[in-house]
Amino acid sequence: MERRDFLRAVGPAAGIGLAGCIGNGTAGGDYDVGMSAKAFRPTRIEVRPGTTVRWLNTSKQGHTVTAYGEQIPDEAEFFASGDFDSEQAARDAWGNATEGTLFEGQEYTHTFEVLGTYPYFCIPHERGGMVGTVVVTEDAATPTASE
Template identity: 70%
Template sequence: MERRAFLRAAGAATVAGLAGCIGTSGTSAEYDIGMSARAFRPQTIEVAPGTEVVWRNTSKQGHSVTAYEDGLPDGADYWASGDFDDEAAARDAWGSSGGGTLFEGQRYSHTFEVRGQYPYFCIPHERGGMVGTVVVTDDPGTATE
C-alpha cells in the first residue's frame, strides 16, 4: 500500500512539474524579445517598418531596454523603457532612482517606423554584454540568437 501512495504522489508531482513546460508554446505571441538574467532573447530581431516590438522581463532581475542614442538611424525617435527623451536621461534616472526598470513579468514596447539598425542595451547589465539589435527592413527574416 505504501508503494501505491508513493507512485500516486510522484505521478502528481511529475504532472505538476511538466505543466509549466506544456504551456510555454504560446508565449512567443505575448512578446517578441525576452530578458533572461544577462541576455536579450533573441539578441537580434528583424521586423518590417511599422512593427511594434514587445520586450518582456522573463527573469527575476530588474532590467531596462535602452537605445544607444548615437546608433539610431537618421530620423528615428529615441526610445527607452521609462520613456526618456535621451540616453543621458535614461542613464541618470537609472542611477538615481532605478527609473525605467522592468521587473519580472513587466513589458515594454516600441513601434519602429524608420528602416535601419537599432542597437540597445540593459543599463545595469551593459558591462556584462546584455545588448541587442532591432533591424527594420522591408524583407525581415527570422530572429537570430
C-alpha cells in the same frame, strides 16, 4: 501571417515548442524579446517598418531597454523603458532612482517606423554584455529572430 497570429492559431503547443527559443518561455511566446538574467533573447530581431516590438522581462532581475542614441538612424525616435528622451536621461534616471526598470513580468513596447539598425542595451547589465539589435527592413516578411 504575423508571428503572434500564427502562435494564437496553432495554440499552446507552439508556445511549448518555442519555450527555449525566446526568453524563458514564461509568457508562452507572446512577446518578441525576452530578458534572461543577463541577456536579451533573441539578441537580434528583424521587423518591417511599422512593427511594434514587445520586450518582456522573463527573469527575476530588473532590466531596462535603452537605445544607443548616437547609433540609431538619424530620423528615428529614441526609445527607452521609462520613456526618456535620450540615452543620457535614461542613464541618469536609472543611476539616481532605478527609473525605467522593468521587473519580472513587466513589458515595454516600441513601434519602429524608420528603416535601419537599432542597437540597444540594459543599463544595469550593459557591462556584462546585455545588448540587442532591432533591424528594420522591408525584406522582413514577418518578424524573425536570431541568437
